[in-house]
Amino acid sequence: MTWYGNTPIMFETYDKNTGMYKRMDEEIVMAVIMVSGILCDENLRNAWDDLYSVTSTYFGKKGDIVLFDICDIIKVIYGEKINLNRIWDEEKIQKVYELSKQRYNLHIGETIGGKLSLPDADKKSEAQFRLMSQMDNIDSDIYVKLTDAKSGRTIPKGLDIPAAFGSDDAYTILKEQMNEDYTGYNKKMQALRSTLSSASNDDPLDYSLNNMIMWILKPYIKRNTEGYPSFMNSEYWNNKSLITYLGGITDMRHLSYMLSKQAEGKPSETHEAPDPPMPGYVEPVPDIYSRLEYGAYAMKSFLQENDFKNTGIYDMLGSFADMASFLKSISIKELGNVPFTDEEGKRLKEYGRELEMLML
Template sequence: MQRIGIISAWVLSMLLLITTVSGCSGDSGQVEQHPAAGEIGTPVALASSFAVYKDVPVDFSPTLEPYKVDPELDNVTNKEMFQLSPEAKQLLVENGFVVVPNQYNREFFMLYETNLYEPVPSFITTDSMLHNYHLFFSHLLRVIEKGKLAPELKELTAAMLTASQKQYAALKGSDWENAARRNIGFFAVAEKLLDPQMPVPYQVEQVVEEELRLIENASGIQNSPLMNMGQDLKGTDTLQEDYSQYIPRGHYTTDEMLQSYFKAMMWYGRMTFRIKSEDETKSAVLITSALGESDFEQKWDKIYQPTSFFVGKADDLSYPQYRELLDKTYGTGIRLKDLASGSDQWTAFMEAAAELEPPVINSIPIFDEELQPDREGAIKGFRFMGQRFTLDAAVFQRLVYRNVKENSQGERRMLPKGLDIPAAMGSGEAYSILEAEGETDYAGYPANMNKLQQYIAGLDKEIWTQNLYWGWLYTLEPLLQERGKGYPSFMQSQAWTRKDLNSFLASWTELKHDTILYAKQIYAEMGGGMAGVDDRGYVEPNPHLYARLAALVNMTREGLASRDLLDQTDRDSLDRLEQLALSLKTISEKELSDIPLTDEEFELIRSYGGQLEHFWLEALSDIGVDHRSAIDENPAALVADVATDPGGRVLQEATGHIFEIYAVVPVDGSLRIARGGVYSHYEFSWPLSDRLTDKKWHELLDSGQAPPLAGWTKTFIAQ
């Protein structure tokens, strides 16, 4: 049986150069050179063309005295407020906190508003603030896609189809005829995905119908009828596509326009005109030539640049690289007859294109190394609007087969684990869990992980803050720092370290969910309270996370505003979110420095649920949510597939209902229990043919068919 594979050669030193950038060209079409660009041959533009990340200073000195919780909670002033199971009480005593599952909290604001009305002290968590950012990230991307990007994509597609038809008429009868015809089909598929009523040009009617049928049926891994058209290809030379990727997921299921946009952008993001095929490269050159005409390049850039700001630069070769190479080989103002002349210039172009850098991440199903040893040649090529490089996908790439080999049982690591990401970012606890679960037993895994850790530890702030995706990961990094002397006692345990890992994975899952269309996915090788009650609460003291979150919100607001992609309502909401993060940073600093909070600060904690509800309503307003009664149809729970084993499985990451956390916290010299909300997180493999949507995941949750929580969470979760 043939096995499907993936590129493994990844030079870490090169990765540093690749990841220091986030765009390809500016609105003017001019390419800005990064100092390192010459070394990798890739023209790029810095993220600062959108916005600059501005650090928020943090100032505190942790000075809290250690404390222990009495076995009977006798030194806790409000123990009578809570009825915990014996198991939960035991963990509360041992660790100073406990997380308790809850099937009724569909959103964070519900729990915090319950605290206000009961009333009990609130424990404001980093989880709840990170979830707030996810809500607005998803909302802003959705609004921009519907209002700006989808209409622009429709116009660009129609223009490119017309240009391709003109090229075909001019090149008919030449060696370039098939390449030109392929492009008619390429843009006709996209146009049909965007608008099913559009007619298909007669020259490609049959092959377009075949592609659309595979897309509509989500037919899994199949030969692409269009891309292989007119070529004498055999066996491993054929281009395969995973048509299950076209199942709309993430926020793209909420609207018909977004579903169409998802499919068309997935088509543009995944289909590769491989350099190993001269005919496919001719198609890529014709697309590049057409894009240079009129205002086509500007239209392309209006889609590429905003999505680069959200997610990052394309991982594959694209218009800027091919445009530069064409101009260098043929000179500016190239004509079709120059291309079709069969001159030595074309040979020079093909030779130069073969020297361009391959993608870091492979998302093309390719054959096993015995059958297809030239992995780079199998995947290197041109994509019209290629999916984006992300650090976490690059980490996954390095830690699955064939970059790591079999374990002692002869098993291959076909799918990664979410914990690979925090482990690579320096979490010793994450690595220990992976080790205990046998994930590090594969040959080459420890060595590759060590290289990743060294590389990531050396990244500077400019790299971490190049776009919003990277900035989100940078915001999560403080969750991986262990808490020492001077921090509240409940934060100085292995249990809390694992709780923070859970928070990291869940927020990262939201990031993957929100960017599922753009971020490249790896393919492993196949083969108001009651009077008289003291309900003063507490903020989970993580000043660095709140500071980075405030800076990320600021970068989001200023970047989108600079391109006229933000209305006043959303700007006001982001202002409020930034100020809330800054307030929580200040409260955290005071808590850790043992400085009393003001009445206004305690009131902010007390009213936190109302603020969360406001943000929730604003973030869902574009899909018609205007009242909390819509919570059952719009819960926090979501799911995203993040990696593929073409043997038939995908790795699903999911968040579920909001669990309750009870923490024993010091307030004014005494101990009390405060209650807050934290993520629940799930990781499991699932059939490739049935990549889960949020709706299907909600059905699994509500029917009790959700997979079990990770075993390592038992150190802090009790029923």
């Protein structure tokens, strides 16, 4: 599916010398032929609809013209039944081209990833068709905005992401590490911050499931330190929080995990050990645990709506949500200086066993 999203069929190209767009007739006809086979087969179209609804919900949408856009256009211009011998018609090709240009990037600014994908003012947008929409990776969009060969900054840094989302600590570290001010970097960063701050980026529904980790980790950027112990209000702890943030982003990027067999966790043998002097301690970030709980239920709902057959994962997600809820309640108690109950202390001591049971 990645190939279908990465491979465009160009409907036009922009000629810098003439300052004009050139219509790509062969590519337009190719798209019409490809889509007509699905359009004329109801079962095939329904199957593709099922596939697209799942992938677009999980990976998000860009502003591309996709199969269903072309289907509607073909119906208007060629009708329900298409004669492949009469597809090459200059007038009809022009109509397909015009209607496609109207739909291209029509809804791109409706999501956070879409806002980041809007072309710069000095770049020309070229209408293109893809069988599947491109994967919406917010982090990749940020990296692209902050790197280019002309500026001399060709390799991005992980801290670009929290800095773009508003972390002053990350931005300060980035500026300290720069031997020189790369051409336009600070200007681009300020533009990104403005875009992300103006978007309603604290609504989880604005993120695809693939990008939800960005929303979950936001409390690490804008931290509410009320009730925190003094050591958690230090520069060192702020840096530790950035490391945690980057760890979450890095894990999200390892899509190869989806394609490989995962290690199977097994409960370790039980050995009696002396009770620790303290019942345990949880990093008190209740907002993070609350968002993890929401994310687990959102994933469970997504799988149920799409009739995912492996019911075991529902139990795993339910257990994960329950653990996140438990850690949230412990965090709130710690911030309020409220002692744990014996049952809570016991669960904290056996926390590792619960993690072992959460392997997919």
